Amino acid sequence: MELILLFFIFTLAGFLGFELIAKVPSQLHTPLMSGSNAISGITIVGALVAAGADDGSWITTVLGTAAVTLAMINVVGGYLVTDRMLGLFKKKGAAPAKKEDPAS
Amino acid sequence: MNREILINSAYIVASILFILGLKMLGRQTTARKGNLLSGVGMLIAIVVTLLDRHVINFTWITVGLVAGTLIGLACARLVKMTAMPEMVALLNGFGGLASLIVGAAEFFRIRGGTVTPEHPAFTATVIYLTVLIGGITFTGSVYAFCKLAEWLSGRAVTFAGQNFVNGLMLLATVAAGAAYVLSGDPQVALLAFGGFTLLSLVLGWTLVMPIGGGDMPVVIAMLNSLSGLAACAAGFIISNNVLIVAGCLVGTSGVILSAIMCKAMNRPLANVLFSGFGAAPAAAGAGAGTVQGELKPISAEDCFGVLEAARQVVFVPGYGMAVSQAQHVVRELAEVLERNGAEVRFAIHPVAGRMPGHMNVLLAEADVPYEQLVEMDAINPVMTTMDVAIVIGANDVVNPAAARDPASPIYGMPIINAYEARTVICLKRGKGTGFSGLENQLFLLPNTRMLYGDAKASLQGVVAGFKSLAEG
Structure with missing residues (x-):
């Protein structure tokens, strides 16, 4: 029964995803992509469980730690990059946002 | 039990925040707030997972979280706006690799006997899927990164029988997956697991190979979708709803973006992914619509x-x-x-x-x-x-x-x-x-x-x- 529930959730989330994204202006494609990319870092939840399960196996700990690190890069990098990009979009005549592009 | 209810309630909140965040990302005026909301959702998901009674040892978690945060921060702050496509590709690859590793960790835990899945065949199947999708996402993204950063030629790389070879490799991973799921022998299972892990990594590379630089928007969107699906498959392994919901949302959003890109080029997705478009300079068509003329420079x-x-x-x-x-x-x-x-x-x-x-x-x-x-x-x-x-x-x-x-x-x-x-x-x-x-x-x-x-x-x-x- 539990498996069926998981598939149930999966199916509904799929339809919800289509409905949510279907009408996004092309200007926002990049932030949408990098923002959703950050969300895919949710795999960190699985990584945390693997890294924190103290089951006496060094393989699991090593793998778990690596997964936590990688997923965290994905999460932190993804959200910040998206925010930086969105900070650049502005309306005409709007007060210039704070300078936040140290790289260029 | 109380703790479990708390954790799952928090996962529901996180899912809601992801959904609202994505919705708000679709409009110019609310986009930034939407990204923030989805970030808060992620924070909640991470924090409550630490309360999970299976999570006992925090030393390595802390190491991973701190290292990941620092590297992520550096990536986000230092990258130039013009280098954004390759940055997104790389981050996406990390997500895919993380999912692959989660799958591998679960494989070893089950093998070591610390976890006994309720439905062994099902869990084995989703571990296989997580590793396969995660592996393709990882090397595919890394290859896309190399193309975009111009470390490798952006041209499509094709060779005779390429699709055939890729198809064969895919079949081999399916065979290895079947051997892993169906075989009760731990030695066979380990061998099969190693086999499809390796193959999935090779596949990611060879699948992106024949796709030219001009088609990169489609590839990036597709890889993004795959990283979501990998997280989703990982969610099935550990029966975690928030992974399934979030992964699935990312998966579908990537598919929609790819479809939009393909429509903009009026080419079916299969043509973009498998045709090796732009591998060799195309012969100038002498068809009916060809314009004859010369280039006129201007100062x-x-x-x-x-x-x-x-x-x-x-x-x-x-x-x-x-x-x-x-x-x-x-x-x-x-x-x-x-x-x-x-x-x-x-x-x-x-x-x-x-x-x-x-x-x-x-x-x-x-x-x-x-x-x-x-x-x-x-x-x-x-x-x-x-x-x-x-x-x-x-x-x-x-x-x-x-x-x-x-x-x-x-x-x-x-x-x-x-x-x-x-x-x-x-x-x-x-x-x-x-x-x-x-x-x-x-x-x-x-x-x-x-x-x-x-x-x-x-x-x-x-x-x-x-x-x-x-x-x-």
């Missing part, structure tokens, strides 16, 4: 003369603008043109650049207000009223062969009809064809002038003309 001063008299100007940017970092001087030119009384627009083709929406980000970086950015369908009907169209490093997306020459490989792709403007000025680094290897018929039309040289330097020359006019 920066003459260009200034044309623009000075123009009342309606449209810029059509492409990847070349990113390469020469010309977005700032483009904005400067747009400003002096407006001061000169002209109305300025920017026409953005959906697949201009190397990732979905690439040009919008670059122009935003240069402070171009987004109201001036016009989508293809909005600009084409008024193109005939444009005095000047300035094409900056765009190629295939303005090639009239797409509309007129049935022999052209890009025939049928919707383009920005820059050729309908009274005068077309094309900025180009030198003679030669673009990424797809096609000769651009636009350059040969009687109303087209070529402004050769580095786009940034050329435009600075034109802006200088306006400035001296203002002073004189």
